[in-house]
Amino acid sequence: GDSVTQMEGPVTLSEEACLTINCTYTATGYPSLFWYVQYPGEGLQLLLKATKADDKGSNKGFEATYRKETTSFHLEKGSVQVSDSAVYFCALKTSYDKVIFGPGTSLSVIP
């Protein structure tokens, strides 16, 4: 069945370090792909998205490219800040409108 796999956390980085959170998926058809972020005590909010192969989503310095050949959608940021500390979820939307979330990756950025 359809699924999303993310690298396990927690991930701890120093401020201004580079971030990569790996995400791979299994899906039939052509899903849309998303990254959501959950700050402490809050609900999830969309960070970025891509709807077809080779699309690049970007927002707040984060980027992810929809790679159909490797079924991946890795999240990257060149220089993280303390305010980026949160849980990050990779997700896909299937052709039958179901959204499947990965297990989440907790990121802590220390000054």
Next chain:
Amino acid sequence: DTAVSQTPKYLVTQMGNDKSIKCEQNLGHDTMYWYKQDSKKFLKIMFSYNNKELIINETVPNRFSPKSPDKAHLNLHINSLELGDSAVYFCASSHRVVRVAGYEQYFGPGTRLTVT
């Protein structure tokens, strides 16, 4: 303006009780969802309604019953609460029709349910 709101934010109750969580969205979306997030942050879909019609009903105990009085509201009623029901419950909404840019879900702030 709050896009997706949930009440209550916190709910502490005893085993065996019946409780409800309410959700409202003012985004004009036609699809609403309930998710359960466990202590490890794992997010699992429970239900989805499109235009008041149930379209996704995952393997959830029948003690959980969603009710959608209109497109803007999706409430969750839980009977005979158990310890394992303790979690954070999130409501979300979206457009169902895929647009050129795709669609995303908008989440409420969550309801932390603690069953003692």
